[in-house]
Amino acid sequence: MLNDTDKAQEIQRIREAAMYRLRTEGVAVAVQTLIEISGDRTAPKNARVVASRTLGEMNGLGGLDALGIEKPLSEMTRAELSAAKDRAIAYLAELERPPVIEGIAIEVQDGEAGEPPELGLFD
Missing domain, CATH: 1.20.5 (Single alpha-helices involved in coiled-coils or other helix-helix interfaces)
Structure with missing residues (x-):
């Protein structure tokens, strides 16, 4: 039986293995799928456009990059x-x-604090 430390280490090992697969096999599958969809002339046009846009963004060709921001x-x-x-x-x-606080401006002379104006409940 595993103690709490061993359980935590095993959980961390499993997570790291899953992230490794996601970053290697997962990305490869995702990219291949996007390439297949974008190149499939029988696929719906909107699916092809989304797949192509995603591939472009992954390559730095779309999104904010296309606007010259990045x-x-x-x-x-x-x-x-x-x-x-x-x-x-x-x-x-x-x-x-300086930061601005929304509300009523109060005139204050150097060295003196002015009294705030009388306000009603909803002013």
Whole structure:
């Protein structure tokens, strides 16, 4: 009979073996299936499109990569680099702004704390 430590080690060994099979045999089967579906002219068009898109995404040809978002800088055009720079500058400026709490703004002079305005129950 196994003690708790041995049981935990056996469970971990089984999980690692299953993950290894998934990452080797499982991926090979998945890719082969996608290739078969995308190349089968008798398969429904939507199935072929999904299979082809998935293969493209797995190869870095689709999804965000196709929009140039995850594209390496060395592969970007001048216009894409300029747009990426503008997005980065805007995002950095947003990060540097102090947080804003939604509500009523209260004027406060240096060194003094103002009293909050009187509010009703639903204001």
